Amino acid sequence: EFLVEISGTTVTITCPFEDEGIQWGLSGKRGDVEDRRFIMRDHDSTPANLSCSVGKRKRQLYLNARVCANCEELDTLTVAGIIAADLLITLGVLILVYYFSKGRKGRASAAGDSRPRGQKMQRPPPVPNPDYEPIRKGQREVYAGLEHRGI
Numbered sequence: 001e002f003l004v005e006i007s008g009t010t011v012t013i014t015c016p017f018e019d020e021g022i023q024w025g026l027s028g029k030r031g032d033v034e035d036r037r038f039i040m041r042d043h044d045s046t047p048a049n050l051s052c053s054v055g056k057r058k059r060q061l062y063l064n065a066r067v068c069a070n071c072e073e074l075d076t077l078t079v080a081g082i083i084a085a086d087l088l089i090t091l092g093v094l095i096l097v098y099y100f101s102k103g104r105k106g107r108a109s110a111a112g113d114s115r116p117r118g119q120k121m122q123r124p125p126p127v128p129n130p131d132y133e134p135i136r137k138g139q140r141e142v143y144a145g146l147e148h149r150g151i
Contacts, residue, residue, distance in 0.1 A: 002052075002061045009067045011040045015052035016059055025051040043067050 003014035015022050015036045024031075024038045027049045031040040038050070047064040 002059070004061075004063070004065065006065055006067055007073075008071070009042050009044075009069050011043045011063070011065055011067065013038045013040075013050060013061065013063070017052065017054045017057065019054045021054060023053050025053070 001016055003016075005012040005014075015024075015038070018036065022033075022036055024033055026038070031038050033039075038052070043065065045066045047062065049060065050063050051058055051060045053059070
């Protein structure tokens with residue numbers, strides 16, 4: 001099997017044959033040959049058909065590698081550290097929010113409602129509005145002129 005290594009915009013392909021005299025064939029691309037390796041510098045991420053052969057034996061490879069000039073490679077330990085740090089920070093924020101909201105729970109309800117919570121107290125009757133005075137027994141003469149008229 002071919003070994004493909006990508007670093008920046010350089011792609012290095014190692015032929016699976018270990019014999020001397022390896023011939024490389026590449027469609028429309030140029031590269032440097034070092035022993036069993038074919039090195040393409042400044043690769044532009046276009047797909048390519050590549051082959052290496054020794055005598056009558058031949059292997060082919062379809063290369064579809066994406067490269068970038070300023071990419072950084074991260075090892076597994078770095079990625080795991082970033083994820084673990086993110087989880088710890090998130091957990092810390094959750095704990096802070098929990099404790100701050102727990103402490104305010106008693107004060108927030110007392111400030112929002114000024115009535116005592118113990119026993120239900122009777123409310124005083126509402127102040128009467130003189131424009132809408134209720135009809136009381138024995139005082140019908142005030143409303144005597146408001147009889148129902150049939151139209």
